[in-house]
Amino acid sequence: MDYATLLQILASTLRLATPLLLACLAGLYSERSGIFDIGLEGKMLMAAMASGAIAAMTGSAWIGLAAGIGASLLLAALHGVASITFRGNQLISGVALNFVASGATVLIAQALFQQGGRTPPLTGAARFEPLALPFVDTLKGVPLFGPFYAQVLSGHSILVYLALAAVPASWWLLYRTRFGLRLRAVGENPESVDTAGVSVIRLRYTAVALTGVLCGVAGAYMATALQAGFGREMTAGRGYIALAALIFAKWRPWSALWATLLFGFLQALALRPDVIEGTLHMKIPVSFLDALPYILTVIVLAGFVGRAIPPRAGGEPYVKER
Amino acid sequence: MTLMKQFLGAAATLALLSGAAAADPALIYDLGGKFDKSFNEAAYAGAKKWAEETGGSYKELEMQSEAQREQALRRLAESGANPIAMTGFAFGDVLNTVAPDYPNTRFVIIDAVVDQPNVRSVVFTEEQGSYLVGMMAALASKSQTVGFIGGMDIPLIRKFACGYAQGVKAVNADAKVLQNMTGTTPAAWNDPVKGAELTKAQVAQGADVIYAAAGSTGIGILQAAADANILSIGVDSNQNYLHPGQVLTSMVKRVDNSVYEAFKEGPELSTGTMVMDLAKDGVGYAMDENNAKLVTDEMKAKVDAAAAKIKSGEITVHDYMTDNTCPVE
Numbered sequence: 001m002d003y004a005t006l007l008q009i010l011a012s013t014l015r016l017a018t019p020l021l022l023a024c025l026a027g028l029y030s031e032r033s034g035i036f037d038i039g040l041e042g043k044m045l046m047a048a049m050a051s052g053a054i055a056a057m058t059g060s061a062w063i064g065l066a067a068g069i070g071a072s073l074l075l076a077a078l079h080g081v082a083s084i085t086f087r088g089n090q091l092i093s094g095v096a097l098n099f100v101a102s103g104a105t106v107l108i109a110q111a112l113f114q115q116g117g118r119t120p121p122l123t124g125a126a127r128f129e130p131l132a133l134p135f136v137d138t139l140k141g142v143p144l145f146g147p148f149y150a151q152v153l154s155g156h157s158i159l160v161y162l163a164l165a166a167v168p169a170s171w172w173l174l175y176r177t178r179f180g181l182r183l184r185a186v187g188e189n190p191e192s193v194d195t196a197g198v199s200v201i202r203l204r205y206t207a208v209a210l211t212g213v214l215c216g217v218a219g220a221y222m223a224t225a226l227q228a229g230f231g232r233e234m235t236a237g238r239g240y241i242a243l244a245a246l247i248f249a250k251w252r253p254w255s256a257l258w259a260t261l262l263f264g265f266l267q268a269l270a271l272r273p274d275v276i277e278g279t280l281h282m283k284i285p286v287s288f289l290d291a292l293p294y295i296l297t298v299i300v301l302a303g304f305v306g307r308a309i310p311p312r313a314g315g316e317p318y319v320k321e322r
Numbered sequence: 323m324t325l326m327k328q329f330l331g332a333a334a335t336l337a338l339l340s341g342a343a344a345a346d347p348a349l350i351y352d353l354g355g356k357f358d359k360s361f362n363e364a365a366y367a368g369a370k371k372w373a374e375e376t377g378g379s380y381k382e383l384e385m386q387s388e389a390q391r392e393q394a395l396r397r398l399a400e401s402g403a404n405p406i407a408m409t410g411f412a413f414g415d416v417l418n419t420v421a422p423d424y425p426n427t428r429f430v431i432i433d434a435v436v437d438q439p440n441v442r443s444v445v446f447t448e449e450q451g452s453y454l455v456g457m458m459a460a461l462a463s464k465s466q467t468v469g470f471i472g473g474m475d476i477p478l479i480r481k482f483a484c485g486y487a488q489g490v491k492a493v494n495a496d497a498k499v500l501q502n503m504t505g506t507t508p509a510a511w512n513d514p515v516k517g518a519e520l521t522k523a524q525v526a527q528g529a530d531v532i533y534a535a536a537g538s539t540g541i542g543i544l545q546a547a548a549d550a551n552i553l554s555i556g557v558d559s560n561q562n563y564l565h566p567g568q569v570l571t572s573m574v575k576r577v578d579n580s581v582y583e584a585f586k587e588g589p590e591l592s593t594g595t596m597v598m599d600l601a602k603d604g605v606g607y608a609m610d611e612n613n614a615k616l617v618t619d620e621m622k623a624k625v626d627a628a629a630a631k632i633k634s635g636e637i638t639v640h641d642y643m644t645d646n647t648c649p650v651e
Contacts, residue, residue, distance in 0.1 A: 004526070005526070005527075008522075008523060008526040009523075011522075012519055012522065012523065015519070016519065115357055116355060116356055116357020116358075116363075117355075117357070118357060118541075121541075121545065121564070222515065226515055226518070227514055227515060227518065227542060227545065228545050231512070231514055231538065231541065232355060232512065232538075233512065234514065234515065236509070236513055236515065236516075268519070271502070271516070271519050271520050271523050272523055273502075286505070286506065287506055
């Protein structure tokens with residue numbers, strides 16, 4: 001494998017890892033507050049449809065993004081009402097929302113555009129165009145780093161950089177602010193937070209809303225940046241891979257970045273069977289590479305590489321003692 | 323009791339009669355979906371044409387999962403639909419078991435051969451059409467590198483790839499043909515994101531014309547090719563209009579005509595295997611105002627000459643499915 005090929009695979013990695021990273025951080029907020037969210041997939045799908053549809057109608061990718069976030073927030077609110085206010089089973093609520101999204105997206109898109117549940121192809125300002133980072137030309141001459149900067153780091157849509165910026169922002173929010181401390185506490189021991197006079201319900205709703213926003217960005221990225229429009233089931237299980245990445249990352253923001261980059265790298269590598277054969281001198285089935293993220297997650301869960309301990313109060317609705 | 327039986331029997335006969343009277347044809351689309359702008363949509367176009375011309379109505383069903391195939395077939399057969407057309411090789415095994423149970427219903431399967439007395443199997447010589455667009459790709463390529471992206475990795479799609487590669491090599495023996503498949507499951511027909519990434523990977527390897535034979539996945543491939551400012555080649559339906567001026571041509575497979583003719587012949591349609599080749603206009607390449615500027619007269623003359631030779635038998639294009647090997651890479 002030469003350097004140019006490696007750069008191409010790394011650029012592909014970054015593009016494929018972005019929706020995973022956004023969804024993974026989304027799940028992180030929710031689960032850290034003690035609300036399991038298996039419905040990341042559904043929220044992304046709904047956001048992809050809404051952003052694709054609204055961007056096609058208005059011709060603006062930014063309005064599309066806002067619509068995507070709005071649609072995702074709506075599903076997040078439903079999940080919140082079901083699992084926080086009515087103390088329903090969080091897994092069942094999440095699965096239900098996934099099914100709702102899977103059907104409703106196609107239905108709405110078909111009713112709006114009559115194109116078989118697809119939104120019309122987006123052009124021009126209706127799509128997030130690739131951005132060239134500053135100093136690309138000046139740094140071109142620098143050996144190794146120059147091409148890396150130009151091809152891997154530069155030339156992605158703004159949402160990719162937004163996703164990357166969300167990692168330190170999440171770390172700061174969770175570990176350096178009062179809100180973050182409370183959020184982590186509410187996922188471990190909601191009683192103590194309640195005793196301190198902080199509303200468990202409000203904290204959990206805030207976390208679920210943050211999840212909605214991030215899933216909305218992830219969905220909008222898929223429909224208006226990575227692709228030019230929404231298609232049936234276009235998220236293709238990325239919400240579940242993000243959940244696996246979350247476990248792999250042991251519910252930490254920086255680890256989430258590395259985990260999703262690793263999973264993105266595996267996906268990018270699966271696209272280049274010729275490269276794998278060239279470097280390893282043996283054939284590896286593509287399906288094995290596709291399964292690798294899940295296999296790695298199981299290994300982590302089984303406790304071979306450190307232990308993955310979920311937030312202690314995760315999955316349990318909070319009932320105030322009377 | 324006997325009275326009851328008679329009543330029930332009468333009711334059943336009535337139901338059967340009314341079912342037979344409303345012998346509407348039916349069409350089942352495969353997992354790519356009715357509006358894949360490609361294979362299944364071509365079948366839909368044929369059915370629509372029939373409905374508009376005759377004023378008749380037809381039933382249709384879209385597959386949502388692999389498990390529905392047998393159910394869908396049986397349900398349509400029991401509802402009295404006749405003939406029942408289905409798109410896709412994946413129906414082959416299922417139809418082979420279902421067809422004998424409904425001897426009075428005629429079935430039409432596209433892209434597979436099912437040896438039953440009440441089945442018409444329609445197969446296309448995709449290698450010939452792909453050969454022609456392969457020639458065109460090689461003539462249009464400046465980098466001497468062209469690409470092929472298939473949907474699910476099955477012999478049928480390898481047949482497309484093999485015909486394409488032969489066409490490319492016929493024009494330029496030194497040209498490089500990059501080949502990728504999207505996946506190994508039926509989901510590979512509907513994964514535009516992966517299709518787009520594969521396209522970008524091939525562009526990075528130098529490809530400047532990419533042929534997509536991947537159902538709905540092709541939408542992502544054509545989009546990514548247009549984004550990267552290179553040419554693409556559509557498949558099955560005429561896809562030139564998707565990105566005017568950026569789709570070199572489309573390898574059209576006249577699934578629409580096959581469905582149209584089957585519906586027209588109605589419940590009494592003839593059975594057996596029909597091979598739709600270049601001579602019968604079963605396959606070909608698409609020209610319209612969207613790609614008129616991309617295809618020069620010289621290119622067209624060369625491709626048309628090759629088409630004439632294929633028709634006359636002077637050139638034989640190797641069919642991958644006969645021996646599961648391809649003479650060129």
